[in-house]
Amino acid sequence: MGPPSQPGSEARSVSDPAFMNVDVAIAGAGLGGLALALGLKERGITAHVFEAAPAPRTDGGTVxxxxxxxxxxxxxxxxxxxxxxxxxxxxxxxxxxxxxxxxxxxxxxxxxxxxxxxxxxWKDFQEILASSIPPEQIHCNHRLQKFTPVEGGVEAVFDIIGDSDARENYSASSNAYGGAAIGQLTVRTKLLVGADGIRSNVRKAMGGKPPQxxxxxxxxxxxxxxxxxxxxxxxxxxxxxxxxxxxxxxxxxxxxxxxxxxxxxxxxxxxxxxxxxxxxxxxxxxxxxxxxxxxxxxxxxxxxxxxxxxxxxxxxxxxxxxxxxxNVALDTWVAADGHVVLIGDAAHAMHPIVGQGAMQTFEDAHQLAELLKKEAGPDFSTDGVATAVHRFEKVKKRRAELVQAFSREASSLPKEVTVPAEYQDLSGPEKLQRFSQLNTWMQRYPDVLGGDPDSVYWKPLES
The missing domain is CATH 3.30.9.30 (D-Amino Acid Oxidase; Chain A, domain 2)
Structure with missing residues (x-):
């Protein structure tokens, strides 16, 4: 097995690819990827983070x-x-x-x-989270190219981009790093987590459409x-x-x-x-x-x-x-029989007006870390990983996508497209009540993840 690649290290040639074997590989060193890596570290699970940029970004210019x-x-x-x-x-x-x-x-x-x-x-979230992960577990200049299911997990192939090439080919408008690969790294893992943002390569490999x-x-x-x-x-x-x-x-x-x-x-x-x-x-x-x-x-x-x-x-x-x-909602956040999963913007990028984009990402990291610890056990079994991933999707997908859909209502798209038919004729006070009840449901986290039984508009699904 080849040694872990380090930021700035010389990559092997494409004809002689490096290889790693890890329990968890996270694509993306943004808020979700770093928070999940930290949550797993706290629970005794080692995760390696692979980031396309030359370093975890701290130049977001926002709060x-x-x-x-x-x-x-x-x-x-x-x-x-x-x-x-x-x-x-x-x-x-x-x-x-x-x-x-x-x-x-x-x-x-x-x-x-x-x-x-x-x-x-935003930069302070990034700096604190990145500094909490051992540097040898963050691999920069690594852009996911593809993943392939294998027994007990997946093999993910990352293109390795030179520092200067990554910087010169960065598109801030699309938050994407281009540039030609100077090598590749193949990572065999029990779990690949797509935390690589709204234009996620993991999501793309799962058939996701481009952002709207x-x-x-x-x-x-x-x-x-x-x-x-x-x-x-x-x-x-x-x-x-x-x-x-x-x-x-x-x-x-x-x-x-x-x-x-x-x-x-x-x-x-x-x-x-x-x-x-x-x-x-x-x-x-x-x-x-x-x-x-x-x-x-x-x-x-x-x-x-x-x-x-x-x-x-x-x-x-x-x-x-x-x-x-x-992002348009996917039928599932899970692939490869439970060995690939999306979190954060890769799963549910949303309009910022409600202020829940990063909050839902933090919930994702917390819930997935907890479930992996509980279900995979001390030996981090492959069956336990798959069980945890499917349970994670069950507890978080509906919640995040309801918030995503509600946030879309604040956009400038036509209301007949974004607002559910049953809510298009609400009065002003009813609209305020619906928004207030959404906030109440969010703030009751981690209770009533599936819906707030005390609300009018955000009740859980009937079992």
Whole structure:
């Protein structure tokens, strides 16, 4: 058996491929892959993580609303992990909602943050999780090419990409690393986990369709503002602004430790806006990104001046833009008789408006780690692995896909396409009740995973 490949190590030639034999191989060193690897480590199970990038990324330029279900899940992954992460962010004591009409202020409501939500930079989640995994178990510059079922597991083939080639061929808009392979690594494993994001190669190998555009464009930035001159938001504040007429939703937040966050979403239901931008659109610091973001805001001399001022104050290199996309639900997250499984965005990428994308990923990592420990036993039996994987899909798939579908309702796609027929004629108060009951169900994690029996809209399936 060849030695484990290390980030930056010289790869063997394609004609003489390296080989590894591991219990768990995780494709993708994002939030889900790293959280699962840590959860397995805590339970005495060694997992190796294979990442296409030259290093685990920490340049996301965004924050995560750290909701209670995600906090509970990460504490289940590793005791004390939630407190370590929250210390990097800010638990905003107040939440302000701004309602606009074409840039004119119509209503401003301020309430206490009683839910315990914390705003934490995405990069801090990544850094803490990556630093918790032994470096010899993270293999960068490895892009999954294919997997083949074998007795007791699968063989996964990873292309090895040179450091410089991976960097030069990275597409921020698609979060994908291209470049020619300079070698290959074959990994035999009892379990291959696809945690490789919305454009997952594992998902693709399982027959998954490409992501779908949800008709929304998104600009965000995260900047360090020690003098409080760039982003006009008060310390420990979190503000949401929405303008139905202009098709704008956004956030201004204190992300803690003088980090400030701005997010702007613009409706583009027919795709004409993004088509007009051409190939320059998408990624971090792309030429013209500041002009595009400012141009998405309607009018002048109105409430949006505060957002325009923020965008003018920051460097173009700090602004990240993207199309908001999700994945069409698969019939199953499982392949190879229970020896391949998807988690996180690879399984259920969703619109960010409900704030549950990362939270569902953390739940995935917690539940899968727990079930593998319980079912596979100390010898990590292949039959136990398959049992754990099928049980994981049973407890998580419906829950995550209901959240995914509800999140899609906030997109700019037609409501007759995104909203279930039985809910299309709900009154305003009924819509609010449905959303509130979803939040209640989420925050009861890990209880009632299959549905909240006390709710009207999110009851479990009848057995």
């Amino acid at each position: 995560i609303g750290f909701f209670p279900n995600g906090q509970t899940a990460l504490n289940g992954v590793s005791p004390g992990l939630t407190d370590r992460i929250k210390a990097r962010g800010n638990r905003c004591p107040s939440l302000t909602s701004i309602r606009l009409c074409d840039g004119v202020l119509e209503e401003e409501l301020k309430r206490d943050n009683q839910s315990g939500i914390a705003m934490v930079p 555009y949800l008709g929304d464009l998104h600009w965000n930035l995260l900047v360090h503002d020690p003098d409080e001159t760039m982003v006009p938001i008060k310390d420990e504040s979190h503000m949401r602004f929405a303008d139905e007429k202009a098709g704008i939703v956004g956030f201004l937040s204190d992300a803690g430790h003088k980090w400030r966050f701005l997010s702007v979403r613009k409706a583009d239901p027919d795709g004409k806006i993004v088509a007009g931008y051409g190939p320059e659109f998408g990624g971090l610091g792309k030429p013209g990104v500041k002009e595009r973001a400012i141009g998405a805001l309607p009018g002048s001399d109105n409430w949006y001046d505060v957002v325009r001022e923020t965008l003018r104050n920051v460097a173009e290199s700090d602004i990240f833009e993207r199309r908001i996309m999700d």
